[in-house]
Amino acid sequence: MRILVMNPNTTASMTASIRATATAVAAPGTEILATEPLWGPESIEGHFEGYLSAAAVLDRLATLDTPFDALVMAGFGEPGREGAQELLDVPVLDITECAAQMALMLGHAYGIVTTLDRAVPQIRDRLLTAGLLQRCAAVRGTGLGVLELEEDPQRTVAMIIETAREAVRDGAEVICLGCGGMAGLREEVAATLGVPVVDGVAAAVKFAEAVVGLGLTTSTRRSFAPPRPKVIGSWPVSRHLVRTAPAAPGRVRGAARPVDLSGETSDI
Numbered sequence: 001m002r003i004l005v006m007n008p009n010t011t012a013s014m015t016a017s018i019r020a021t022a023t024a025v026a027a028p029g030t031e032i033l034a035t036e037p038l039w040g041p042e043s044i045e046g047h048f049e050g051y052l053s054a055a056a057v058l059d060r061l062a063t064l065d066t067p068f069d070a071l072v073m074a075g076f077g078e079p080g081r082e083g084a085q086e087l088l089d090v091p092v093l094d095i096t097e098c099a100a101q102m103a104l105m106l107g108h109a110y111g112i113v114t115t116l117d118r119a120v121p122q123i124r125d126r127l128l129t130a131g132l133l134q135r136c137a138a139v140r141g142t143g144l145g146v147l148e149l150e151e152d153p154q155r156t157v158a159m160i161i162e163t164a165r166e167a168v169r170d171g172a173e174v175i176c177l178g179c180g181g182m183a184g185l186r187e188e189v190a191a192t193l194g195v196p197v198v199d200g201v202a203a204a205v206k207f208a209e210a211v212v213g214l215g216l217t218t219s220t221r222r223s224f225a226p227p228r229p230k231v232i233g234s235w236p237v238s239r240h241l242v243r244t245a246p247a248a249p250g251r252v253r254g255a256a257r258p259v260d261l262s263g264e265t266s267d268i
Contacts, residue, residue, distance in 0.1 A: 003072060011043060021199060040057075051079060073204075075094075110175070111167030111176070113177060137167065149181040160189050
């Protein structure tokens with residue numbers, strides 16, 4: 001089984017930490033691939049950057065020539081998941097929903113600790129759309145920007161714990177780490193906090209293994225039917241950024257053809 005984990009921003013060091021977390025929890029026989037878009041914002045902290053990232057991620061997926069069995073989208077509360085479900089013929093899992101779903105198996109109410117306060121409404125909207133907001137006790141920001149998470153890991157963990165304690169006082173019995181950039185911090189936070197802590201990347205990988213193992217994938221009956229064939233000017237953009245060569249359709253549905261990405265530096 002091969003699971004592709006997509007970091008929605010273009011910061012390679014964050015892709016590396018996400019890959020490490022996904023690999024650590026993957027079952028024997030599961031291969032983790034990880035990458036990021038070829039263009040787009042270095043971090044995502046708002047709607048503008050979120051929609052740019054969604055376009056860049058879909059563009060990247062449309063030009064991959066490496067087969068995989070499931071996609072994990074590692075952006076918390078960000079758009080684009082539904083587009084990927086239409087584009088691909090494999091299961092697509094989002095770390096926001098996977099973290100919340102797993103938290104609901106562990107406690108009556110859960111809380112989310114994220115980066116900047118401006119991300120809170122975005123995350124709440126995502127949970128509302130997914131039908132998961134009712135049992136969310138709190139979504140709280142640490143005040144740290146996405147790129148700041150990597151600058152001082154000890155400070156980052158301390159601020160996550162402090163913010164998580166506020167969410168626990170609000171009624172949360174389980175805490176979700178609300179950013180892909182927090183991947184790998186779960187054990188340290190949980191050891192101090194005293195309540196279960198869910199890492200969205202890890203949760204999504206385990207859900208992906210389960211869905212693929214059961215032979216399931218996205219329904220195309222209605223909401224996530226493949227895109228209708230039509231001309232989209234200058235898309236995919238990535239086709240103009242890398243050396244282009246004919247390639248087999250791979251795991252992408254007929255609306256788009258992948259290209260050979262052998263000239264780039266990505267590990268896949």
